[in-house]
Amino acid sequence: xxxxxxxxxxxxxLKQNDLLARRLRDQFVAAGVQVIxxxxxxxxxxxxxxxxxxxxxxxxxxxxxxxxDLATENDAARLARSHAPVKQIVTGTVCHxxxxxxxRALADWDLNDLxxxxxxxxxxxxxxSSYDLGEATRLVLMSVTEGEDKPLKYPTIFNTxxxxxxxxxxxxxxxxxxxxxxxxxxxxxRPGIKILEVSAKTGAGVAALLDLLRPQTVLAATTSNEPTLxxxxxx
Amino acid sequence: xxxxxxxxxxxxxxCEEAARHQDSRVVxxxxxxxxxxxxxxxxxxxxxxxxxxxxSLEGSRLVIEEVPVTVYCAICDTEQVVDxxxxxxxxxxxxxxxxxxxxxxxxxxxxxxxSIELQSEPVIETDVFASELTQ
Numbered sequence: 001x002x003x004x005x006x007x008x009x010x011x012x013x014l015k016q017n018d019l020l021a022r023r024l025r026d027q028f029v030a031a032g033v034q035v036i037x038x039x040x041x042x043x044x045x046x047x048x049x050x051x052x053x054x055x056x057x058x059x060x061x062x063x064x065x066x067x068x069d070l071a072t073e074n075d076a077a078r079l080a081r082s083h084a085p086v087k088q089i090v091t092g093t094v095c096h097x098x099x100x101x102x103x104r105a106l107a108d109w110d111l112n113d114l115x116x117x118x119x120x121x122x123x124x125x126x127x128x129s130s131y132d133l134g135e136a137t138r139l140v141l142m143s144v145t146e147g148e149d150k151p152l153k154y155p156t157i158f159n160t161x162x163x164x165x166x167x168x169x170x171x172x173x174x175x176x177x178x179x180x181x182x183x184x185x186x187x188x189x190r191p192g193i194k195i196l197e198v199s200a201k202t203g204a205g206v207a208a209l210l211d212l213l214r215p216q217t218v219l220a221a222t223t224s225n226e227p228t229l230x231x232x233x234x235x
Numbered sequence: 236x237x238x239x240x241x242x243x244x245x246x247x248x249x250c251e252e253a254a255r256h257q258d259s260r261v262v263x264x265x266x267x268x269x270x271x272x273x274x275x276x277x278x279x280x281x282x283x284x285x286x287x288x289x290x291s292l293e294g295s296r297l298v299i300e301e302v303p304v305t306v307y308c309a310i311c312d313t314e315q316v317v318d319x320x321x322x323x324x325x326x327x328x329x330x331x332x333x334x335x336x337x338x339x340x341x342x343x344x345x346x347x348x349x350s351i352e353l354q355s356e357p358v359i360e361t362d363v364f365a366s367e368l369t370q
Contacts, residue, residue: 004262006345009252013244013266013341095237127237129273130341152321156273159323159335188322191331 017131020099024106024134031111034215035119037133039157040141041150042123045167047075048200049141049209050120054082056210061115066105068097068122075120085109096127099134115215125154137213143168144177148185155189163194163212170199241274241341242282246292248343253291259348263296269340270304270320298347304338 012018028035038046050065057063064085067075076088089097089105102119111117119135121128140161142150145168151158158164164186172179179197186195196212198205249264264283268276276299283297303316308325314336315325324331 002349004347004349005259006265006347007252007256008345009248009343010345011248011343013241013248013343016244094240126273130237130241155320156271159271159320160273187331188324189320191323191333 014130014132017099020103021132021134024099024102025136027111028117028134028136031114032215033111033114033117034137034213035117035133035135036137036139036213037119037121037135038139038141039121039125039128039161040123040143040167041125041146044123044141044143044146045200046120046123046141047078049165049167049198049206050118051079051082052200052203052206053118053210053213054079054084054086056206057116057213058082058084061215062113063116063118064109064114065118065120066097066102067120068101070095070122091122095122095124096131097121097133098131102133116213125150125157129157129160137162139163139165141165141167142182142186144172144182145175148178148182151182151185151189158186158189158193161190161193163196164190165209166195166197168199168201169197169204170202236278238274238278239282239286242279242286245283245297245343246286246290249287249292249295249346250290252346253348256346256348258350260351261292261295261346262349263298263347264292264343265298265300265345265347267300267302267340267342267344269302269338271335271338272341274341276301295347300344302337302340305336306332307334307336308332309334 038050040046054063054065065079066087066089067079068089068091069075070091070093073088076086079086087105089101097119119133138161140158144166166182183195186193196205196209198209200206245264245266249261253261268274280297287293287295304320305314305316306323306325308315308328308330310330311325311327315327317323318326
C-alpha cells in the first residue's frame, strides 16, 4: 500500500464571506449606520413588522431596507408603502443572503445618507445561520402559530441571534400558545437573549422594539447580549 | 440546502492546495464541523461527491471530524461540553452558559495526499492535467 501524508490547510470554509462581512461591518460603523437583519421561517411576519418599523422610523431618521426572496418583488412593493428606500434582492434558487449580495445591493446607495438599514433575509431557519452579513444586530422571529418548540428544532439560528421576537402575539390565545414555555425554550438555546413579544397587526410591543432599534440604543443592546455573529468571533 | 455551495468552496480550497503538490494525488480532505455551523453532515457528504467531480479532488474522500459544542461556565470557571445544543447549560452546575468556545467550526484542516511518482501511469498524469485545464 502507498503511504499517505497529511498537509495542513486550516482554513474556514466561509472565509470569503466572513472577510467581506467584516469589511461591510467596518463600513457601516464608519458611516454611522445601524444595520439590523431579520431571520425567520417563511410566514412568521418579517415583512409586516418591517413595514410598521420602516413607516414609524422613516418619520424620525433616514431608514432603508434590503429584502431577500427566492422570487418576486412583492415584498419590496409592500415595504415601499412606507416611503423609505427599499431594494429587493431576488436570490433565484439560493436559500439565504450572503455578504456579497449585500455588497452588490448597496453599490449604488451612499451609506452616509442612512441612519438605519434593515436586511430581511430569505424565510429560512437553517441556511441563513451560516452567513454573516455584517449586521450589528440579528433579530430572529417566531410566530405563535409555529409552536413553542421552534427554538429547540432550530437551535443554530436562534444561537446566532441577538434579539428574539415572538410575533403575532394577538393570536396567542386563539392557538393556546404557551408563552412561558416558548421563553424557556429560547433561553435554553440562547441564554441571556432579549425576548420581545410583538404584534404588527395591533401594534403591541412595536414601540418597545423600536426603542431597542433606534440608532443610539442598538449598540448598547447588542453589547449587553454578547453578540456571537461569526464575524465578530473570528470564525 | 446550502451544502452544495459550501462543498464547492471546500473543493476550491482543496484544489488550491493540491496544485502545490503536483507529485501527489488527493486521497481525502479533512474537515472540522461543529453542530452550530448550520451545516448538515450527510448533506455535505452527498454534495462533496458532486462538487469534486471533474476537479483534482475527484474520487477523494471527505473525512469529517465532528466537534462537540463547548461552552465556558463562569461559575465553574471551566470549559464544558454541553449534553445537547437544545440546552446550552453547564453539565456540572446546570447554569445557562451563553459563551460558546467551540461548535461553530466549518474548517478545512488538511489534505491527505498519496505520492503518484512510483505507480503513476501517463494516463493519470494526463487526466490531472486535463481537469486542471478545464477549470
